[in-house]
Amino acid sequence: MKIRILGSGTSSGVPRIGNDWGACDPNEPRNRRTRVSALVEHADTRILIDTGPDMREQLLAADVATVDAVLWTHDHADHCHGIDDLRQLFHNALAPVAGYARAETLASLRSRFDYVFAGRAGYRSTVVGAELPDRFEIGPVTVRCTDQPHGAILSAGLRFDADGGAIGYATDFSAVTAGMLDLYRGVDILIVDALRVAPHPTHPSLAQAIDFARNCGAARTVLIHMDHSMDYATLCRDLPEGIEPGYDGLELTL
16 A cells, blocks of 8 residues: 655645745655645556646646545535646546545535536536445555544544555644544555644644644644645754654655
């Protein structure tokens, strides 16, 4: 099983519009970050996490034309506003894409993007939506899920198990619950939100992300959802052993 970091940036990406690189070195390619998303692969199964506004370019870079399922963590714009580009995956597969989200997120997506799920004016629906359960199978991959506090809403925390290996994907959370620690405990790879060094009301800070990874006992931790204050080389220099910054296009294999 492997996971590819399609996008490692926060909602504004890096650089921000106006070529605002903040503290990030513009000469380091790994500082250029699109909106956060990932792709889990095992055998012939592909699972896409979120459909952000950069999804088209991300899937082109990964040379991916179809997926077996899409999992939405929540309905914020940087995680779902590329949903229209699932239409091409529908054309490539000659069948609607299976899309899963927690009940509240799914209801929001269906309301805002009803044509995606129900079709319109002679156009077929491109996604078959279903509620994301606490545990289910997608091909040979076992997917487990828990609800994570994310400010005033909840996001879906995800764990993927196959052939004795485990990958955790924890983005967009503002507090840690017992259910989260249980879900991610002992994973081989933990992908975790680390927005910035300074505290934030709806995302973990760098210190909080490091503490969370240690409490989970993750063998290897990769940071995502980073803003323009998080320089790649600086993080590589300062992070403790076993924790590293992610970047767009990074592939991690078990």
